[in-house]
Amino acid sequence: MKIAILPGDGIGPEIVEQAVNVLNALDEKFELESAPVGGAGYVAHGHPLPDGTLKLAQEADAILFGAVGDWKYDTLERALRPEQAILGLRKNLGLFANLRPAILYPELAGASTLKPEVVSGLDILIIRELTGDIYFGQPRGVRIAPDGAFKGEREGFDTMRYAESEIRRIAHVAFQAAQKRDKRLTSVDKANVLETFQFWKDIVTDVHREYPDVALDHMYVDNAAMQLVRAPKKFDVIVTGNMFGDILSDAAAMLTGSIGMLPSASLDANNKGLYEPSHGSAPDIAGKGIANPLATILSVAMMLRFSLNKAEQADRVERAVKKVLAQGLRTADIYEAGTTKIGTKEMGDAVVKAL
Amino acid sequence: MKIAILPGDGIGPEIVEQAVNVLNALDEKFELESAPVGGAGYVAHGHPLPDGTLKLAQEADAILFGAVGDWKYDTLERALRPEQAILGLRKNLGLFANLRPAILYPELAGASTLKPEVVSGLDILIIRELTGDIYFGQPRGVRIAPDGAFKGEREGFDTMRYAESEIRRIAHVAFQAAQKRDKRLTSVDKANVLETFQFWKDIVTDVHREYPDVALDHMYVDNAAMQLVRAPKKFDVIVTGNMFGDILSDAAAMLTGSIGMLPSASLDANNKGLYEPSHGSAPDIAGKGIANPLATILSVAMMLRFSLNKAEQADRVERAVKKVLAQGLRTADIYEAGTTKIGTKEMGDAVVKAL
Ligand SMILES: CC(C)[C@H](C(=O)O)[C@@H](O)C(=O)O
Ligand SMILES: CC(C)[C@H](C(=O)O)[C@@H](O)C(=O)O
Numbered sequence: 001m002k003i004a005i006l007p008g009d010g011i012g013p014e015i016v017e018q019a020v021n022v023l024n025a026l027d028e029k030f031e032l033e034s035a036p037v038g039g040a041g042y043v044a045h046g047h048p049l050p051d052g053t054l055k056l057a058q059e060a061d062a063i064l065f066g067a068v069g070d071w072k073y074d075t076l077e078r079a080l081r082p083e084q085a086i087l088g089l090r091k092n093l094g095l096f097a098n099l100r101p102a103i104l105y106p107e108l109a110g111a112s113t114l115k116p117e118v119v120s121g122l123d124i125l126i127i128r129e130l131t132g133d134i135y136f137g138q139p140r141g142v143r144i145a146p147d148g149a150f151k152g153e154r155e156g157f158d159t160m161r162y163a164e165s166e167i168r169r170i171a172h173v174a175f176q177a178a179q180k181r182d183k184r185l186t187s188v189d190k191a192n193v194l195e196t197f198q199f200w201k202d203i204v205t206d207v208h209r210e211y212p213d214v215a216l217d218h219m220y221v222d223n224a225a226m227q228l229v230r231a232p233k234k235f236d237v238i239v240t241g242n243m244f245g246d247i248l249s250d251a252a253a254m255l256t257g258s259i260g261m262l263p264s265a266s267l268d269a270n271n272k273g274l275y276e277p278s279h280g281s282a283p284d285i286a287g288k289g290i291a292n293p294l295a296t297i298l299s300v301a302m303m304l305r306f307s308l309n310k311a312e313q314a315d316r317v318e319r320a321v322k323k324v325l326a327q328g329l330r331t332a333d334i335y336e337a338g339t340t341k342i343g344t345k346e347m348g349d350a351v352v353k354a355l
Numbered sequence: 356m357k358i359a360i361l362p363g364d365g366i367g368p369e370i371v372e373q374a375v376n377v378l379n380a381l382d383e384k385f386e387l388e389s390a391p392v393g394g395a396g397y398v399a400h401g402h403p404l405p406d407g408t409l410k411l412a413q414e415a416d417a418i419l420f421g422a423v424g425d426w427k428y429d430t431l432e433r434a435l436r437p438e439q440a441i442l443g444l445r446k447n448l449g450l451f452a453n454l455r456p457a458i459l460y461p462e463l464a465g466a467s468t469l470k471p472e473v474v475s476g477l478d479i480l481i482i483r484e485l486t487g488d489i490y491f492g493q494p495r496g497v498r499i500a501p502d503g504a505f506k507g508e509r510e511g512f513d514t515m516r517y518a519e520s521e522i523r524r525i526a527h528v529a530f531q532a533a534q535k536r537d538k539r540l541t542s543v544d545k546a547n548v549l550e551t552f553q554f555w556k557d558i559v560t561d562v563h564r565e566y567p568d569v570a571l572d573h574m575y576v577d578n579a580a581m582q583l584v585r586a587p588k589k590f591d592v593i594v595t596g597n598m599f600g601d602i603l604s605d606a607a608a609m610l611t612g613s614i615g616m617l618p619s620a621s622l623d624a625n626n627k628g629l630y631e632p633s634h635g636s637a638p639d640i641a642g643k644g645i646a647n648p649l650a651t652i653l654s655v656a657m658m659l660r661f662s663l664n665k666a667e668q669a670d671r672v673e674r675a676v677k678k679v680l681a682q683g684l685r686t687a688d689i690y691e692a693g694t695t696k697i698g699t700k701e702m703g704d705a706v707v708k709a710l
Contacts, residue, residue, distance in 0.1 A: 083548075138502070140550045141550050147493070154519045155554070156550045157492070157515060158515040158549050158550050158551050162510060163508045190601075193442070194495075196495075196511035196512055199509075199511025221602055222602050225605050226605045226609040247576055248580070251583075254584040254585055
């Protein structure tokens, strides 16, 4: 089985290196092939998602992705900026199901800005639709307003849209994920204002008839943002669209205070997937050897479980990470008095050793 | 000067009654006239925003609004549901500037789910554009997809749009508000994905040239949601669009843990405004006499300041509320051991007495 390795920018290369070491330390051997992406893709081939990189990603069974983006590319025109790489990969590969767990490890409870009683034991799963919504809807652009109160003026515009089958397939993923957990699914919408999300709500309600064992509730996105702050542990699985999911999954990740620990998976209809840490490229600490590689290593665990069908190996990696935490080893982002502060490479080595 | 009183549904009537008592206790006398709105409007006249109510709101110098919505109206078609009243008032009256302070009163620091050091002294102002964006953009609906990968299927769709002058006017409001505070403005966008918000960012940057004394920064909405959880005190004034503002202002309000304390103002180009508590209609506790009237009373203070030009009276009301808190009086939502739990009416009476 072949894995595409796309380290990207900022801390991407450092953290991916450690995750690759973990992959190589497993009994199972995989074929690994690297390619530049994001700013690195632009520098190497003039485009954030070079043809060769896209081709490699298409051919591989799974993709390990670091992070993209750096201030130095801020002046490029939008089509050439690093984040276009991740949007292009999602769209071209049909990676419509983004799974983002927000888990607070007991050892790291202190890292959260929320009170321990509000977040200790937090374990929620946000499922974000990733190839539809206002991210890709056409038409979009800047034009002279064709009608309305501002007719004749310049306006920026975008199109939000969700087709029935797009909603159905993400709803199935969400109900099935809920079946494997506490059997509670919250569908987040804005049906009181948006036609797209009234439609979303209707379709999710319809799909629910196939999953009578899952309790479904509907929540407006503004209320969901409040409930995540007020009582996040009340959620089990949340499913929502691309735009709302972007916002809520980041908010949920930050509740843990340790976004350096959170992996993510973006899956297609056949469970082929792209795996990446939930955090970004952090150009401010790139090259210093202090970034936390654990979110990327845990992304490898998700890859083993979802795309490579090696659930046992996935468990091993997750157990190794827990062991390292229990040993008191911490990178700077999750360091607290009484623990041992180590760098990116030492952390990767510790996980390999714990395997 | 004439004030339209629109109590609405749920706890709306109870809390508005107390705010009216406060208005009546001021030296200045105002003409007050009530009308039904939301579910109450539908029950009385078959529409959530009856003609007579809209006319009254149009003629008045300011509007005091309670809250709308109740589960019992959930089965009505969308155009007749209570929340259409607030959308209709905003649009018909041109109330484009929504000011939502998120303030944590020192006496209530314990109410927050966040650690005291993260939120104590929190005082941020969110300015949400209120009459544009995907809330009102046309076309919208459910149709057969005309193109794209799902051509021929049913799809829900909406249009996000912002005209140049809409962005300019809210930017001016935001820069001017920042000038009266710590002179720092964060404009929240999603310019890396949305054409509407790249345009937004460009226009806000242009308006900034008229306010060289204000420090402007730009932040993506997903990052803003994270930073609100991580370090909310770093913000001074935030300005954003209607949809992002809906989500972020509710998240920010919930950081305080005491959303029953937070007022809001929705202003037109001439500072005529609608004033309402940031919380909703809470039908579960309606009629029990336990709702917190302070957000509505503080909305009266905002009304005195922004629409009625009575800054001194506004200060008086705010001082009275602080005094009541200092006396240890609390409604159930903000009650803590060691304070005195009282009901809606007692709280209103206490503020009148403190005046
Ligand atoms: C970089 C950006 C386009 C992207 C998104 O908005 O989807 C990122 O925020 C994410 O969540 O992966
Ligand atoms: C009731 C609803 C339409 C409204 C909105 O989304 O604007 C509410 O959430 C608000 O923020 O005032």
